Amino acid sequence: xxxxxxxxxxxxxxxxxxxxxxxxxxxxxxxxxxxxxxxxxxxxxxxxxxxxxxxxxxxxxxxxxxxxxxxxxxxxxxxxxxxxxxxxxxxxxxxxxxxxxxxxxxxxxxxxxx
Amino acid sequence: xxxxxxxxxxxxxxxxxxxxxxxxxxxxxxxxxxxxxxxxxxxxxxxxxxxxxxxxxxxxxxxxxxxxxxxxxxxxxxxxxxxxxxxxxxxxxxxxxxxxxxxxxxxxxx
Numbered sequence: 001x002x003x004x005x006x007x008x009x010x011x012x013x014x015x016x017x018x019x020x021x022x023x024x025x026x027x028x029x030x031x032x033x034x035x036x037x038x039x040x041x042x043x044x045x046x047x048x049x050x051x052x053x054x055x056x057x058x059x060x061x062x063x064x065x066x067x068x069x070x071x072x073x074x075x076x077x078x079x080x081x082x083x084x085x086x087x088x089x090x091x092x093x094x095x096x097x098x099x100x101x102x103x104x105x106x107x108x109x110x111x112x113x114x
Numbered sequence: 115x116x117x118x119x120x121x122x123x124x125x126x127x128x129x130x131x132x133x134x135x136x137x138x139x140x141x142x143x144x145x146x147x148x149x150x151x152x153x154x155x156x157x158x159x160x161x162x163x164x165x166x167x168x169x170x171x172x173x174x175x176x177x178x179x180x181x182x183x184x185x186x187x188x189x190x191x192x193x194x195x196x197x198x199x200x201x202x203x204x205x206x207x208x209x210x211x212x213x214x215x216x217x218x219x220x221x222x223x224x
Contacts, residue, residue: 031210042200045213059213097210099146100146101210103160
């Protein structure tokens, strides 16, 4: 059981480039989410999904797109990277949709936009 | 608006000393609160949640609705407790949307 996996671990982009951060989970979890972690700001929710085909915006969605075609995968797309998107990105998943449920986090992707 | 405040960026104590990591929240709904921990080179993971009223690794946290607080406590700190601790509020939306505090780094010295 790999849990939540994220690729790549590190990425450097130039301003204006696009890329996709991959996230997968093998726990058959309904709920998946993306957070960004910036110094002094904790983790902030970017987008989330409550099941295949269903996504919604979190606190800081601008500049990011998501889709959920399968239960397992929840990729995060940066359409045109900006230096303000330099951050550490975490994917998380949770079983069921109860607000009490534990979220399981991936190892993170450290993104630098020059 | 909902908010979680952790006033201390760094808390440094000696082994065996009591520890209290502070967390205050602002939320108009019924709060569901969690403590997550990130040890060095490990993933962020759940430490405890208020609904369970449990003690994990000697840590406890009590929800005080009057003071809107959910402080994390341990009577005797251990070196292996050194980590980054995040308090998180789950919005009562029918599924889990977490609002995190900015985190407190706990450093336990021998």
